[in-house]
Amino acid sequence: MLKLAVCVSGGGTNLQAIIDAIDNGAVSNAKIEVVISNNPNAYALERAAKHGIPAVCVSPKEFESRERFNQAFMEKLDAYGVDLVVLAGFLVVVPEQIIEKYRSRIINIHPSLIPSFCGKGYYGLKVHEGVLARGVKVTGATVHFVDEGTDTGPIILQKAVEVLEGDTPEILQKRVMEQAEWIILPQAIHLIANGKVSVEDGQVRIRA
Numbered sequence: 001m002l003k004l005a006v007c008v009s010g011g012g013t014n015l016q017a018i019i020d021a022i023d024n025g026a027v028s029n030a031k032i033e034v035v036i037s038n039n040p041n042a043y044a045l046e047r048a049a050k051h052g053i054p055a056v057c058v059s060p061k062e063f064e065s066r067e068r069f070n071q072a073f074m075e076k077l078d079a080y081g082v083d084l085v086v087l088a089g090f091l092v093v094v095p096e097q098i099i100e101k102y103r104s105r106i107i108n109i110h111p112s113l114i115p116s117f118c119g120k121g122y123y124g125l126k127v128h129e130g131v132l133a134r135g136v137k138v139t140g141a142t143v144h145f146v147d148e149g150t151d152t153g154p155i156i157l158q159k160a161v162e163v164l165e166g167d168t169p170e171i172l173q174k175r176v177m178e179q180a181e182w183i184i185l186p187q188a189i190h191l192i193a194n195g196k197v198s199v200e201d202g203q204v205r206i207r208a
């Protein structure tokens with residue numbers, strides 16, 4: 001059974017997709033041990049609590065330094081003995097010591113087709129604003145392993161979504177969530193939980 005920690009900062013619709021996929025069997029051999037947020041007001045924490053999943057807040061504001069926050073965050077993760085850390089709309093930079101300790105065991109969902117519209121400054125609606133400003137006809141979402149960079153780790157799954165005439169950033173964000181994020185994030189967890197994913201020379205291989 002793959003033990004998961006899901007890290008969130010906002011509404012938690014990706015967390016909900018994981019919860020629902022585990023409940024309906026689309027994701028097997030995995031269990032959410034804890035949901036951790038940096039934001040005490042994140043509705044994602046309520047989603048977890050409603051489902052009887054331990055929901056904790058580790059807020060940088062509670063600590064006198066970033067180093068102390070980083071330490072507390074790592075201690076929280078370690079306390080639950082998780083196998084995989086899932087960043088689902090988590091807006092905090094993951095400290096290097098956690099990247100190191102959980103090498104190839106942290107995944108992230110990004111709302112574009114990496115390497116487009118990603119990296120510093122590209123998060124949330126800003127991603128979709130960039131997509132619309134550039135006039136691309138196809139966007140989508142990416143699940144990738146997390147390394148020391150921003151959105152630079154090995155790509156696990158991607159799913160394309162059409163950009164339509166008249167799209168606003170909000171409309172496009174919702175379509176990318178519904179048609180891509182909420183599908184490929186649970187799918188990636190299912191594949192990892194069932195031993196189908198490996199990384200060789202920085203490239204992800206998925207076994208049938």
Ligand code: GRF
Nearest residue numbers: 010011012013014089110111
């Ligand atoms: C999603 O758009 C995700 O791609 C991005 O942050 C947003 C989180 O949404 N990383 P939610 O909290 O899962 O609803």
